Amino acid sequence: MTSAKDRIVKRAVQEIENGMNVNLGIGIPTLVANEIPSDYQVLLQSENGLLGIGPYPLETEIDPDLINAGKETVTTVAGASFFDSADSFAMIRGGHIDIAILGGMEVSEQGDLANWMIPGKMVKGMGGAMDLVQGAKRVIVVMEHVSKYGESKIKKTCTLPLTGQKVVHRLITELAVFDFTEQGMVLMEVAPHVTVAEIREKTEANFTLSENLKIVT
Amino acid sequence: MTSAKDRIVKRAVQEIENGMNVNLGIGIPTLVANEIPSDYQVLLQSENGLLGIGPYPLETEIDPDLINAGKETVTTVAGASFFDSADSFAMIRGGHIDIAILGGMEVSEQGDLANWMIPGKMVKGMGGAMDLVQGAKRVIVVMEHVSKYGESKIKKTCTLPLTGQKVVHRLITELAVFDFTEQGMVLMEVAPHVTVAEIREKTEANFTLSENLKIVT
Amino acid sequence: MNKTEKTIHEILKGLKDDSTILVGGFGLCGIPEVAIEAICRSGAKNLTVVSNNCGVDDWGLGLLLANKQIKKMISSYVGENKIFEQQLLSGQLEVELTPQGTLAERIRAGGAGIPAFYTATGVGTPVAEGKPVKVYEGKDYIEERAIVGDFTFVKAWKADKLGNLVYRKTARNFNPIMATAGKITIAEVEEIVEVGELNPDEIHTPAVFVQHVILGDSSKKRIEKRTTRTEGVAG
Amino acid sequence: MNKTEKTIHEILKGLKDDSTILVGGFGLCGIPEVAIEAICRSGAKNLTVVSNNCGVDDWGLGLLLANKQIKKMISSYVGENKIFEQQLLSGQLEVELTPQGTLAERIRAGGAGIPAFYTATGVGTPVAEGKPVKVYEGKDYIEERAIVGDFTFVKAWKADKLGNLVYRKTARNFNPIMATAGKITIAEVEEIVEVGELNPDEIHTPAVFVQHVILGDSSKKRIEKRTTRTEGVAG
Numbered sequence: 001m002t003s004a005k006d007r008i009v010k011r012a013v014q015e016i017e018n019g020m021n022v023n024l025g026i027g028i029p030t031l032v033a034n035e036i037p038s039d040y041q042v043l044l045q046s047e048n049g050l051l052g053i054g055p056y057p058l059e060t061e062i063d064p065d066l067i068n069a070g071k072e073t074v075t076t077v078a079g080a081s082f083f084d085s086a087d088s089f090a091m092i093r094g095g096h097i098d099i100a101i102l103g104g105m106e107v108s109e110q111g112d113l114a115n116w117m118i119p120g121k122m123v124k125g126m127g128g129a130m131d132l133v134q135g136a137k138r139v140i141v142v143m144e145h146v147s148k149y150g151e152s153k154i155k156k157t158c159t160l161p162l163t164g165q166k167v168v169h170r171l172i173t174e175l176a177v178f179d180f181t182e183q184g185m186v187l188m189e190v191a192p193h194v195t196v197a198e199i200r201e202k203t204e205a206n207f208t209l210s211e212n213l214k215i216v217t
Numbered sequence: 218m219t220s221a222k223d224r225i226v227k228r229a230v231q232e233i234e235n236g237m238n239v240n241l242g243i244g245i246p247t248l249v250a251n252e253i254p255s256d257y258q259v260l261l262q263s264e265n266g267l268l269g270i271g272p273y274p275l276e277t278e279i280d281p282d283l284i285n286a287g288k289e290t291v292t293t294v295a296g297a298s299f300f301d302s303a304d305s306f307a308m309i310r311g312g313h314i315d316i317a318i319l320g321g322m323e324v325s326e327q328g329d330l331a332n333w334m335i336p337g338k339m340v341k342g343m344g345g346a347m348d349l350v351q352g353a354k355r356v357i358v359v360m361e362h363v364s365k366y367g368e369s370k371i372k373k374t375c376t377l378p379l380t381g382q383k384v385v386h387r388l389i390t391e392l393a394v395f396d397f398t399e400q401g402m403v404l405m406e407v408a409p410h411v412t413v414a415e416i417r418e419k420t421e422a423n424f425t426l427s428e429n430l431k432i433v434t
Numbered sequence: 435m436n437k438t439e440k441t442i443h444e445i446l447k448g449l450k451d452d453s454t455i456l457v458g459g460f461g462l463c464g465i466p467e468v469a470i471e472a473i474c475r476s477g478a479k480n481l482t483v484v485s486n487n488c489g490v491d492d493w494g495l496g497l498l499l500a501n502k503q504i505k506k507m508i509s510s511y512v513g514e515n516k517i518f519e520q521q522l523l524s525g526q527l528e529v530e531l532t533p534q535g536t537l538a539e540r541i542r543a544g545g546a547g548i549p550a551f552y553t554a555t556g557v558g559t560p561v562a563e564g565k566p567v568k569v570y571e572g573k574d575y576i577e578e579r580a581i582v583g584d585f586t587f588v589k590a591w592k593a594d595k596l597g598n599l600v601y602r603k604t605a606r607n608f609n610p611i612m613a614t615a616g617k618i619t620i621a622e623v624e625e626i627v628e629v630g631e632l633n634p635d636e637i638h639t640p641a642v643f644v645q646h647v648i649l650g651d652s653s654k655k656r657i658e659k660r661t662t663r664t665e666g667v668a669g
Numbered sequence: 670m671n672k673t674e675k676t677i678h679e680i681l682k683g684l685k686d687d688s689t690i691l692v693g694g695f696g697l698c699g700i701p702e703v704a705i706e707a708i709c710r711s712g713a714k715n716l717t718v719v720s721n722n723c724g725v726d727d728w729g730l731g732l733l734l735a736n737k738q739i740k741k742m743i744s745s746y747v748g749e750n751k752i753f754e755q756q757l758l759s760g761q762l763e764v765e766l767t768p769q770g771t772l773a774e775r776i777r778a779g780g781a782g783i784p785a786f787y788t789a790t791g792v793g794t795p796v797a798e799g800k801p802v803k804v805y806e807g808k809d810y811i812e813e814r815a816i817v818g819d820f821t822f823v824k825a826w827k828a829d830k831l832g833n834l835v836y837r838k839t840a841r842n843f844n845p846i847m848a849t850a851g852k853i854t855i856a857e858v859e860e861i862v863e864v865g866e867l868n869p870d871e872i873h874t875p876a877v878f879v880q881h882v883i884l885g886d887s888s889k890k891r892i893e894k895r896t897t898r899t900e901g902v903a904g
Contacts, residue, residue: 018435019435021642041435041596043596043641043642045642046839047769047770048695048698048839048842049695049839049841049842050838050839051640051641051642052634055898056896056897056898057896057897057898058897058898058899058900059897062892062895062897063838064697064698064840064890064891064892065698065699065826065837065838065839065840065890066838066839067695067696067698067839067892067893067894068839070894071695071696071697071698071893071894072894072896073892073894073895073896073897074896076634076838078629078630079594079596079598079629079630079641080634081598081632081634081637081640081641082634082635082637082836082838082839082841083640083841084773084836084841084842084843084844084845084846084873085695085721085769085770085772085773085842085843085846086773086774086776086777086845086846088770088773089546089769089770089771089773089774090542090545090546090547090614091614091640091642091643092547092770093546093547093548093770093774093788093789093790094544094545094546094547094614094615095547096545096614096642096643097642112793117795122748122754122757122758123748123766124746124747124748124749125744125745125746125747125748125766126745126746126766126768126769126796127745127746127768127769128745128768128769128770129768130768130770130771130790130791130794130796131768131769131770131771131790134547134788134789134790134791134792135547135770135789135790161794161795162793162794162795163794164792164793164794165792165793165794166793235670236670238877258670258831260831260876260877262877263604264534264535265460265463265604265607266460266604266606266607267603267604268875268876268877269869272663273661273662273663274661274662274663275662275663275664275665276662279657279660279662280603281462281463281605281655281656281657282463282464282591282602282603282604282605282655283603283604284460284461284463284604284657284658284659285604286460287659288460288461288462288463288658288659289659289661290657290659290660290661290662291661293869295864295865296829296831296833296864296865296876297869298833298867298869298872298875298876299601299603299604299606299869299870299872300606300875301538301601301606301607301608301609301610301611301638302460302486302534302535302537302538302607302608302611303538303539303541303542303610303611305535305538306534306535306536306538306539306781307777307780307781307782307849308849308875308877308878309535309782310535310539310553310554310555310781310782310783311779311780311781311782311849311850312782313780313849313877313878314877329558334560339513339519339522339523340513340531341511341512341513341514342509342510342511342512342513342531343510343511343531343533343534343561344510344511344533344534345510345533345534345535346533347533347535347536347555347556347559347561348533348534348535348536348555351553351554351555351556351557351782352535352554352555352782378559378560379558379559379560380559381557381558381559382557382558382559383558539781539783543786546774547788547789548774548786548787548788549787549805549806549808549810550786550787550803550805550810551778551783551785551786551787552783552784552785552786553782553783554782568785570784570785570814571784573784575784575785579805600870601870602870603869603870606870634838635835635836635837635838635841635871636870636871
């Protein structure tokens with residue numbers, strides 16, 4: 001039995017098509033990079049000014065001048081380019097990134113996303129998340145379906161301060177895949193051996209079933 | 218006896234100090250470049266994306282990819298850099314050019330400048346002039362004092378559509394040098410053998426005399 | 435992901451009448467010559483063309499004018515050619531004159547997802563007519579709007595097959611910002627190299643902005659004003 | 670015009686209490702280390718510091734925090750260090766959190782003479798509070814204002830003596846835009862070359878933006894998160 005994280009990552013990578021320019025957030029999204037088919041030519045963007053992130057360096061390749069947005073040492077792939085922070089966010093804000101995959105704390109049935117602050121806790125900042133959710137052509141949120149207290153993280157309305165309003169295109173959890181459409185939130189896929197009833201039970205938000213409801217593969 | 222143009226150029230070049238970054242407009246201002254003392258390190262900016270214009274090329278040096286804002290073939294000096302048009306005008310608009318020297322059709326006593334269109338005639342466009350007059354730290358206009366019909370080009374109010382409102386810091390003609398201050402237009406220098414009376418006669422605008430009125434050298 | 439596979443003619447099948455196109459270059463320097471000739475042959479009509487200038491009578495965008503394909507020009511300086519003047523005076527051609535820096539910034543804004551910005555350029559001039567004015571720290575500024583194009587045609591020096599671009603000298607001009615502001619961007623280049631051959635620190639336009647790369651003919655570059663000095667004269 | 674003649678200590682005599690300073694870098698990558706240590710020694714107080722992050726406890730801007738020189742931080746992500754949290758909670762330190770792209774664009778606008786611009790980033794979030802909203806083509810945008818600094822401290826790879834700069838890899842980050850937005854810009858570099866040695870097509874920051882160049886010590890560059898793979902593993 002694979003973990004919830006593994007299942008999310010396995011499903012999320014299917015969003016990425018050959019030739020795409022992709023931004024992966026910190027946490028679960030970063031793990032998606034390892035699962036991209038090796039015959040795909042995908043350029044991974046890093047907000048700090050790199051298009052074409054490569055794998056982590058060998059011990060001998062480490063370069064303090066070459067990090068990703070998570071501040072980890074990385075390498076570059078052939079065809080990579082460097083640019084400054086204004087150009088990096090021109091790329092993001094201007095709609096040139098095909099997909100951004102981000103983690104979430106809460107998603108509402110309107111497609112609102114909250115993933116940057118918890119009132120009462122030290123607020124570390126939103127980094128580039130608010131720019132990414134507004135700018136990327138497609139915003140995919142990946143998160144576990146319920147909190148560690150068993151509460152649904154998919155809400156009628158977010159209780160936490162927002163990162164963006166009506167910005168999520170697709171939500172992937174270990175149990176289900178939802179799309180956010182003009183007609184509201186739609187259940188597109190259910191994980192194997194999971195029932196719609198179970199998903200309804202674990203989801204505070206209202207959703208309808210897609211005409212083409214499928215099993216996650 | 219030197220021509221009006223020559224006298225204007227000879228006076229205008231005195232505005233340029235060693236180490237300055239300077240933008241010279243088309244026409245009389247371009248001629249100023251040749252008079253900059255050879256021991257000065259001055260970087261000439263060209264709106265199309267060059268800081269560090271050099272002299273015209275030798276026949277063997279001509280490069281179609283290297284022109285100035287007047288579309289003339291040029292060369293570069295050591296320490297020159299190329300950039301795109303947005304960066305070029307970021308440099309101009311952001312106040313990083315020490316002096317812009319431009320030609321004029323009319324200047325008003327408020328320091329308004331008109332130099333881009335004559336109603337009824339084909340309008341070719343303002344190019345970068347409107348950006349330069351707003352952005353350069355210091356805007357110097359060089360022009361002949363009166364039109365070919367003997368009319369003063371220094372007006373109470375410009376009759377031609379403006380390039381910029383209250384943008385001129387200094388006006389240099391073959392007869393005089395004026396500054397535009399909080400207290401209005403002030404005559405700073407008069408050309409040798411020219412009287413203040415003659416200048417008053419040829420100047421529609423009102424002006425006062427500087428406490429330090431000098432002879433142009 | 436080889437962006438060099440389509441010919442300009444195949445690409446231009448997507449160019450419809452009434453499109454807005456952005457065309458790089460300053461005067462005749464750094465213009466996508468091969469692409470412009472192909473647009474001529476494509477016959478697309480009623481184009482709105484955003485370009486700093488409009489070529490000369492028999493070269494550059496002047497070819498599209500002569501072919502009556504342009505409905506409107508958005509430029510900072512035009513009229514280096516007679517056909518332009520004739521079409522303008524006869525009402526066949528519309529022109530929106532924009533200060534050069536404002537034009538550059540509007541295009542950059544279009545590519546950067548900035549719908550509007552404020553600038554002092556043009557305050558108190560005919561350029562300000564009809565535009566919102568706002569005061570910041572006691573000074574007037576006018577609001578200017580972003581420009582985006584259906585197609586962008588740029589000229590670069592080198593490209594790799596992924597679409598990373600490097601420009602040469604002042605042929606850079608409007609090209610990099612226009613590359614960011616087209617829904618489809620076509621780069622015409624003098625040399626195509628393998629992926630990995632360009633130094634990532636020296637790439638001016640990252641591949642993400644470029645959809646197609648075509649090879650141009652570098653021999654034609656025309657010079658508008660050939661100015662020279664003679665040996666021994668420095669100025 | 671040799672911009673390498675003053676020491677950082679001579680330059681910092683001009684840095685007054687209550688100044689706003691811009692400091693380049695992302696995390697600990699591409700930060701002006703020598704300049705930061707010199708600001709520490711200068712003792713300038715009540716500084717407003719604009720920087721994407723605020724260093725760690727014993728390095729980078731964390732040194733200024735520990736020395737209680739910072740009144741306010743304008744950043745997109747902070748709190749990688751304990752001192753920051755303590756000072757914030759005790760009310761000694763103020764923080765203005767700004768989305769990273771908005772921060773970058775505000776700095777670029779400051780350098781480019783654009784007083785304000787509109788962006789969708791932050792609409793409907795706490796970031797939008799108190800900011801003017803405007804609708805363009807049916808979508809809401811908020812107005813964001815430019816940032817300029819009294820002093821800017823950037824880190825580049827190479828400079829020539831005139832102040833032209835070249836950056837290396839992701840150490841570029843906020844440095845080029847900050848260089849344009851300081852009244853006085855100091856570039857700390859790893860190597861100083863003669864004027865003419867840098868290729869004009871490859872210069873990232875033209876000399877006009879830089880007032881002083883100082884030589885740094887490239888041996889200290891600290892790594893925040895050392896992540897590696899083992900031989901033979903690609904991902």
